[in-house]
Amino acid sequence: MLKRFTNYYKPHKRIFFIDLFCALSIAIIDLLYPAFTRTILQDILPEGNLNSLFTLLALLLGLYIIRCFLDFVVLYWGHIMGVYMESDMRRDLFNHLQKLPFKFYDNNRTGELMSRVVNDLNEVSELAHHGPEDIFLSVVMLLGSFIYLVQVEWHLAVLIFCIMIPLILWFTITRRSSLGKSWATVRVKMGEINSSLENSIAGIRVARAFTNELFEKLRFNKSNNDFRGAKRGAYKSMAHFHVGVTFLMTLLNIVVLAVGGYMVFKESIDIPDLLAFMLYINLVIEPIKRFTGFTQQYEKGMAGFRRFCDIMDQEPDIIDRDDAIELINPKGNIELNNVTFSYDDENHILSDINLHIPSGKTVAIVGPTGAGKTTLCHLIPRFYEVNSGCVNIDGIDIRDTTLSSLRKSVGFVQQDVFLFTGTIKENILYGRPDATDSEIKEAALKAEIDDFITSLDNGYDTWIGEKGILLSGGQKQRLAIARAFLKNPPILILDEATSALDNQTERKIQKALEELSRGRTTLVIAHRLSTVRHADKIVVLTTDGIEDQGTHDELFDRDGLYRNLYNSQFV
Structure with missing residues (x-):
């Protein structure tokens, strides 16, 4: 997983190395200050050499002016690199979501997915910037301090770097697991609260219609309280972590002061040496703080990255074969041969379906609710994969064609219309994004909605x-x-396309749909049987399969299920 994470640095390696170079320069400048201080106290001041003192101070001032510039580069460009990586991950995740099958969306909540795309990757951005920088600075500062302090007094240096610092690092590493679990739980609960919120806002009209505001409040409060509890646990782990680290770092200062003071008393070192040790200990504490901060940030960021990987590891089961061909200008001759399908690989919705839909003909699929009418139509553009059997268009198994060319050949008008947030034009244009304004207007005219649109102010x-x-x-x-008119596909699927229209509008639109259907293969799913009387063929589908098929007159004369359904609507 770590290798997968580091791969996102590759497109931005130039910024990455600039960031590390500036961080290294900052560390070197910080390491020079205690050394300069020791030199001033031990050599320059006792000798009364003012020229050397002012030269050294001027050099320090110049170095800290350079440090300000380096700080800007690290803070700005380092964060920009993190933002770029976050953006890359979000792009990859969104692109991957576009490939995942409907089955995936059937089993995952929208709010949860939104949380993974947006919230989880925020912490990843911070980890991407601060992680390598903090580790690099910590290592440089610790090594630089150790090398210098060993030359001053190696006994005290060994005590600090071989006993105290390993103790602090041991505590940090052992507490990492607890932090990781806590922040992983927070991520899960954040996804749940986002899902609950998205559901409640989307259904606000239904909630008010049923006067269920109190129920929605209680449901949201449960998610909110779960999230609060998860964060409380995470902050408790964080508090234990910080208290322990702070105590050990304070203990480090006390140990250095005690042992160093004893050495001064024994004249093993002088006061400037002890002061240099104390200054370097403060420098040592800083990388330790960075490392402990990195530990916390690592667990937060990797909790989000793991959830990112969970989705990225979901393999789409409906993909183009290596030798898939383009479906070019299909005539629309559709055949379903021994098709069996189930959503859960156990309960079959369709079993051994055999159906021929001739090119350019209109075929209606009718039957009781739950018979699988919509499911059957979803198999034609490969929204779902058949369990067995095959679906052919013009004699070609649709699994041998590219998904793009297949779905470009199929137009949908569904019972549950989904419109995107935006303008009327943008939604019609979704049928064919490169269409002209005149083509958009023509599609609206055919759909009997142009008069309404032109009556609006905008x-x-x-x-x-x-x-x-x-x-x-x-x-x-x-x-x-209108969107379907604009797409102008050779195969058209109308899933209760007139179900939301009043009788007067239905008569208008029915004529337009007949015009749209002319010359192309059309599947019509309908409960209102008056809309499919003139279909070339009507297929009666039940949970047992295709019970009957024929024209309206043929089915009506047989006195079967179709006649019963028809009479139940008109008698």
């Missing part, structure tokens, strides 16, 4: 709110139909 640039909330159900449906 026309096609009218904002429709989140998921089209400012539009009526019928207006949403007609926008979806």
Whole structure:
């Protein structure tokens, strides 16, 4: 996992090495100050050499002016590198989400996924910047201090670096596991609270319609309290960690003062040497603080990165084969041969389905709720993979075609219309992003919605709110139909496409849909059987499979399920 994380440094290695070079220069300048102080106290002041004193002070001032510039580079460009890496990870995660099958989204909550894309990667950004820098600075400062202090008094240096500092590092490492578990729990609970919040806000109208505001408050409070409890546990672990580290670092100062004072008393070292030791101990404490801070940051960042990897490791099960071909200008001759499908590999929704949909014909699929009508249509553009059997278009198994060319050949108008937050024009344009304004208007005219759009103050640039909330159900449906007109695919699937329309509008749109269907293969899913009477073929689908098929007149004359369904709507 660490190797996977470090791979994100490669595109930004120039910034990375500049950052480390500046950090190294800062460490060297900081290491010089105690050495200069010892030289001034031990050599220059006793000799009364003012020229050397002012020369050394001027040099120190110049070095600290340079340090200010280096600090700026580290703080600014280091963080920029972290932001770039976070952006790269978020891009990769979003691109990967675009490839994952519908099955993945069926089993994961939207708020949880949003938390992984946004919140989890924030801490990763901080780790990406501060992690290598903190480790590098800690190592340089510790090595530089050790080398210098060994030359001053090696007994005291060994006591500090071979006993006290390893003790502090041991405590830091042993407490890391507890911190890691705590912050991993926080990430999980943050995902849950985001999911609860997204669900409550999206369903606010339903909640108010059922006067369930109190229920929503209680449900949100549970998620909120769980998150609060997780953070409380994380901060408790962090408090134990910091208290222990702070005590050990204070103990380090006391040990140096006690042992150093004893050595001064025994005349093993002089006071300038002890002062140099005390100054270097403060420098030693700084990298230890950095290391302990890195430990905490590492656990936070890696908790987020692990959740990032969890999704990235989800392999899409519907992908292009290596030798997949482009489906170019298909005629739309569809065949389902012995198709069996289930969502959970156990309970079959469709079993041994055999169906031929001739090119350019309109075929309606009717039947009771839960028979698998929509599922069957979702198999044609490979939204789901069949368990057995095959789906062919123009004699080609759709698994042998590229997903892009296949799905470009299929247009959808679904029962549950989804509109993107934005304008009317942007939503129609989604059918074909390179379409011209005149083509957009033509599609709207065919969908019987142009009059409504032009009556608005901002026309096609009218904002429709989140998921089209400012539009009526019928207006949403007609926008979806306009989107299908613009796409102009050879295969069209209408899943209850007129279900949200009133009778008058339905009659208008039905004529437009008939025009849209002409010359292309069309599958119509309908509960309102009056809309499919003129279909070339009607397929009656039940939980047992295809029970019957034929024209309206043929099925009606057979006195079967179709006739019963038809009579139940009109008698």
